[in-house]
Amino acid sequence: MASSCSRTCLQYLLHLAHDNLDFRLPEIKALLALRAKPFLPCENFNEQSPFWCLNSLTEEDVRSVMARSVCAKSAFELWGRGRTHSELRTSLLNYSPEKMSPYVHKESTYRINVYTFNKTLLFADRIKKIDALEYLPFEGTVSLKSPQHIFCLLEDYGTDPNNIPEHPNYVYFGRWIADGQRELIRSHSVKSRHFIGNTSMDAGLSFIMTNHAKVKENDLVFDPFVGTGSLLVACSHFGAYVCGTDIDYNTIHGKGRSSRKNQKWRGPDENIRANLRQYGTQKMYVDVMVSDASKPVWRNAALFDAIITDPPYGIRESTRKTGSHKDIAKAPDGSYADSHVPVSQAYNLSDIFADLLHFSAQHLVVGGRLVYWLPVYRPEYCEEMIPHHACLQLVSNCEQTLSSHTSRRLITMEKIKEPKELDGLAGAPDPRCSPYHGHNAFREKYFSGLNKRSSKEDTRADVDGK
Numbered sequence: 001m002a003s004s005c006s007r008t009c010l011q012y013l014l015h016l017a018h019d020n021l022d023f024r025l026p027e028i029k030a031l032l033a034l035r036a037k038p039f040l041p042c043e044n045f046n047e048q049s050p051f052w053c054l055n056s057l058t059e060e061d062v063r064s065v066m067a068r069s070v071c072a073k074s075a076f077e078l079w080g081r082g083r084t085h086s087e088l089r090t091s092l093l094n095y096s097p098e099k100m101s102p103y104v105h106k107e108s109t110y111r112i113n114v115y116t117f118n119k120t121l122l123f124a125d126r127i128k129k130i131d132a133l134e135y136l137p138f139e140g141t142v143s144l145k146s147p148q149h150i151f152c153l154l155e156d157y158g159t160d161p162n163n164i165p166e167h168p169n170y171v172y173f174g175r176w177i178a179d180g181q182r183e184l185i186r187s188h189s190v191k192s193r194h195f196i197g198n199t200s201m202d203a204g205l206s207f208i209m210t211n212h213a214k215v216k217e218n219d220l221v222f223d224p225f226v227g228t229g230s231l232l233v234a235c236s237h238f239g240a241y242v243c244g245t246d247i248d249y250n251t252i253h254g255k256g257r258s259s260r261k262n263q264k265w266r267g268p269d270e271n272i273r274a275n276l277r278q279y280g281t282q283k284m285y286v287d288v289m290v291s292d293a294s295k296p297v298w299r300n301a302a303l304f305d306a307i308i309t310d311p312p313y314g315i316r317e318s319t320r321k322t323g324s325h326k327d328i329a330k331a332p333d334g335s336y337a338d339s340h341v342p343v344s345q346a347y348n349l350s351d352i353f354a355d356l357l358h359f360s361a362q363h364l365v366v367g368g369r370l371v372y373w374l375p376v377y378r379p380e381y382c383e384e385m386i387p388h389h390a391c392l393q394l395v396s397n398c399e400q401t402l403s404s405h406t407s408r409r410l411i412t413m414e415k416i417k418e419p420k421e422l423d424g425l426a427g428a429p430d431p432r433c434s435p436y437h438g439h440n441a442f443r444e445k446y447f448s449g450l451n452k453r454s455s456k457e458d459t460r461a462d463v464d465g466k
């Protein structure tokens with residue numbers, strides 16, 4: 001393996017999108033891990049840069065990462081780089097002629113693009129930059145419309161739009177290999193989705209979650225707080241079988257009030273299955289059912305390859321579970337009277353996360369991943385607040401800022417062993433460190449100064465029939 005890599009491994013340049021900065025590294029690492037490849041950046045790696053140079057990969061590795069990534073825009077086989085055009089020239093002239101020859105010979109057709117980050121160049125300046133590369137040994141014919149090979153000169157003018165340098169900070173030249181999957185953000189936008197709700201997860205983030213979870217073809221993925229199934233849509237796109245549960249009957253059955261402007265009630269076919277059908281992945285749909293995530297309804301086995309979810313924080317949806325603080329008369333066999341109407345009570349955030357980790361430890365396969373969002377009150381955030389479990393290892397923890405004082409963190413954990421009886425308890429977070437403990441302190445802080453009335457309304461104790 002090592003020797004075949006030393007023959008075929010080259011340096012590759014990834015051009016990354018400059019949004020969702022925190023999510024990029026775990027995404028690329030997870031996609032490389034799917035090919036059992038480590039993330040080996042070149043020296044002076046800067047995570048914030050739009051350009052990452054990676055070692056010890058093959059073209060196949062890079063193509064498979066780009067077939068999944070929504071954080072990476074394009075990938076190039078790197079032929080040369082430098083802090084100036086003169087350094088680039090030296091670097092390119094030192095690049096192996098054997099490695100260049102399949103792409104520069106007489107019969108080949110090619111095109112050279114110029115890409116600048118944080119600066120717009122005039123057309124004439126771009127042409128000048130291409131002309132200045134005349135020292136490269138291209139013998140083929142230029143074809144602007146349908147070239148066999150595309151090359152790119154990439155210039156990095158830093159990340160500060162208020163301080164754009166005259167000359168680039170760094171320049172690269174390489175052979176284009178593939179583009180990433182940014183197009184999925186548009187094609188799967190919730191704006192044009194058949195069935196949506198108030199909390200439907202954004203398409204880009206859904207694909208990022210799927211990638212962090214290392215979802216692959218024929219996996220079985222579960223979302224315990226499935227809502228309108230946005231995460232199932234993303235997982236099914238990458239070939240996974242999907243299923244989910246939600247406590248809300250109307251959501252699961254696609255009934256009730258519509259979340260769309262100008263539409264009062266949901267239409268006859270507004271449901272999760274129809275969403276998958278819209279994107280041509282209906283065959284990956286296993287099922288969804290009405291169920292309370294706080295209750296054990298699954299047989300005791302490692303059933304899922306990944307659990308990906310967006311639990312309710314009580315911000316735009318209620319956090320409730322079945323049951324009551326009050327004593328409700330039950331028959332001796334544990335069943336309720338016929339006249340019984342299920343009641344619900346507040347589902348505290350601390351319990352939601354403890355239950356989710358416990359459930360994942362029980363029902364993930366070893367090596368399977370749990371990916372979920374954790375709401376955070378930023379002034380008080382510290383890493384000890386991340387819920388933990390003895391069977392789940394923290395893989396990544398990425399912040400998405402929501403306001404000056406709130407954010408949510410995308411947590412990825414991997415199951416490392418099967419649970420023993422005491423594992424759940426041993427992993428319980430110290431209540432003093434947990435803002436999610438006891439009553440819903442987080443929600444009160446989130447709403448403080450924002451919307452005190454709706455916070456109070458949502459924290460009422462028992463609500464019959466909801």
Ligand SMILES: C[S@@+](CC[C@H](N)C(=O)[O-])C[C@H]1O[C@@H](n2cnc3c(N)ncnc32)[C@H](O)[C@@H]1O
Nearest residue numbers: 199200201225227228230246247248292293320
């Ligand atoms: C943030 S939303 C999920 C949105 C979903 N990712 C989507 O794209 O539509 C949380 C969901 O959890 C559900 N929920 C709340 N409490 C629950 C419980 N105890 N068990 C299962 N689902 C619950 C809510 O009905 C809501 O649909």
